[in-house]
Amino acid sequence: MNGTTHAVIGSTTGFVIANSLQTSPSVTLFLVGLGGVSGLMPDLDIDGKLRGKITLSHKVIQLSALIIGMMMAVYSFFEKAENERWLGIGIGFLVILIASLIKQRHMLTITGVAVLVGGFSLDELWLILLGIFIVMASFSSHRSYTHSIVGVVFFGCIAANLETTLGIKGVFFTCLGGYISHLLADLKILPVNKRGVKLFLPLSSKEV
Numbered sequence: 316m317n318g319t320t321h322a323v324i325g326s327t328t329g330f331v332i333a334n335s336l337q338t339s340p341s342v343t344l345f346l347v348g349l350g351g352v353s354g355l356m357p358d359l360d361i362d363g364k365l366r367g368k369i370t371l372s373h374k375v376i377q378l379s380a381l382i383i384g385m386m387m388a389v390y391s392f393f394e395k396a397e398n399e400r401w402l403g404i405g406i407g408f409l410v411i412l413i414a415s416l417i418k419q420r421h422m423l424t425i426t427g428v429a430v431l432v433g434g435f436s437l438d439e440l441w442l443i444l445l446g447i448f449i450v451m452a453s454f455s456s457h458r459s460y461t462h463s464i465v466g467v468v469f470f471g472c473i474a475a476n477l478e479t480t481l482g483i484k485g486v487f488f489t490c491l492g493g494y495i496s497h498l499l500a501d502l503k504i505l506p507v508n509k510r511g512v513k514l515f516l517p518l519s520s521k522e523v
Contacts, residue, residue: 316505321496322351322354323351324497325351325493327350328493329347329350332346332350332489333485333489338484346489349493350489353489353493353497354494356379356448356497357498358457359453360461360462380423383430384414386407387403387410387442388403388404388411391406391407399437403433403437413426427447427452427453429446432446441473441474448469448470458510458522462498463512463513465516467494467495471490471494475487498514502523504523510522511523
């Protein structure tokens with residue numbers, strides 16, 4: 316299934332959750348966007364060499380890193396003390412700069428390291444975990460660990476900490492729902508998919 320479809324399904328998930336919580340228009344818009352990004356996150360493991368059937372290009376990785384950098388800069392500007400504020404903004408713009416240079420999968424590793432450093436600098440656990448996730452995704456084969464229950468649990472930890480940091484109800488379920496929707500859409504039982512996902516790694520490498 317292609318990236319556009321994953322993003323639409325993830326965004327729809329965010330909208331459903333926002334509607335069920337009766338959030339404000341601004342929060343609803345945020346959750347819809349967050350759901351779309353979460354719906355694309357499992358495909359950060361694409362190696363950019365077009366091996367087999369590839370659903371996303373490196374431009375999606377660029378977009379994801381760009382969004383992360385902008386979020387870091389905006390969050391630091393509004394939420395951090397003066398010294399930490401400018402450090403966070405600087406790191407955010409560094410991530411954006413790196414994003415503009417991304418061409419192949421090895422660049423994703425650098426982006427993950429930058430996010431990880433930013434997380435430690437800002438003392439934000441969700442950013443630290445996200446950095447680890449991005450680095451691990453850059454070394455994973457497509458539709459492996461990011462498309463498994465292990466990936467779901469790890470991303471759920473990121474989502475839980477992000478909701479705690481932002482204090483916005485629905486962030487956790489939007490992130491997790493968007494992520495899971497990607498895995499469900501990639502299942503082999505769907506006629507549009509020639510391949511499935513290795514849902515039970517590392518216990519089993521069988522595609523489902």
